[in-house]
Amino acid sequence: MSITSGTPVILQRLRSETRPYHDALEQNEFNQSLSAGQASAGATQWFLAKLYGFLKPYEARLDNHSFGPAWDIEQRHRAHLILADVPTNAPLPLCPDMPPLTTWPQLLGAMYVLEGSTLGGQVITRQLAQAGIGSRTYFTGYAEQTGPMWKRFCQLLAEEATPANQAEIVASASLTFQKLHAWINQP
Template identity: 70%
Template sequence: MPLTSSRPAILQQLRLETRPYHDALEQNEFNQALGAGIITPAITHHFLAKLYGFLVPYEARLRQHGFGPEWQLELRQRAHLIPADLGVGAAALPLCPAMPPLATEAQLLGAMYVMEGSTLGGQVLARQLAKAGIEARSYFSGNGEQTGPLWKSFCQLLSEAATEENQAEIVASASQTFQTLYAWINA
């Protein structure tokens, strides 16, 4: 049973406890090059290929879980945008061989926190890539004007799903997701 008092706490705890992993992930070659104004299509393509390799097994696991329609999973799945950005077939892209545990709803919620949060940053990245003349950016543009409302909806659903019993598992999963994504992108 959801506890009203834990609802805002889950988002605060996630932000606080995952901050070091979030910050480490942002130090990848792609973000560094973008920030330094030296981004290239090759660096962008490499980063997108790595994201694709993580997103495909993650999104497959989301579909298997059976989240209700209120989660709008069809709008939250964006891996399919990457092959078009790269101009390659999906079969040409490697998949992450070591995903974080995604067996329970709490583990999936933690991973969703990471991936849904990335959509907000993706909007900023899309604008920066456009300024740099990089065309491979439909993944980062994601749901366009719906990105903010989808994030708010996710936060509300996450707050409702968080309980005293599963909150620690959600946070641990978000931390593991950041760490696994970091290792995969930097491999």
């Protein structure tokens, strides 16, 4: 997707400055096997368990902050969707090394990463369907509302970004990508 002059500066910066971390995260074993058409139900459930371990503490930290109704924070909680996709006895360890999420810009940066993942989830849902793997509740995200929810988030992010906090937003997004990558690649 090309960046146009109508794209808010914060979104331009986030796309360009986090690109290496985004690309590195996408090189994980699950995504590689999925792209190669070699996905398995076991690998999918392992990946989902790793995502749960990151999302659960992330969402708990979101709950420590006040968001206005426009943010739809309750709807943006998605860790519980993973529980429909993994066996009830699946181990779900929590990530012990989360990015700091204490300031508003840190939250916005992390949200950029995790809300953006709903777009990738749409692609993963189609790939899993082609592979005959049913564990797709989480990856389906907001279903037909995925695009509108992403656009609404981007609008709110652009409204909240200022010249004074943009560097911290970008740094938080970069660190979130890195911490998630490290967690997913941890055995």
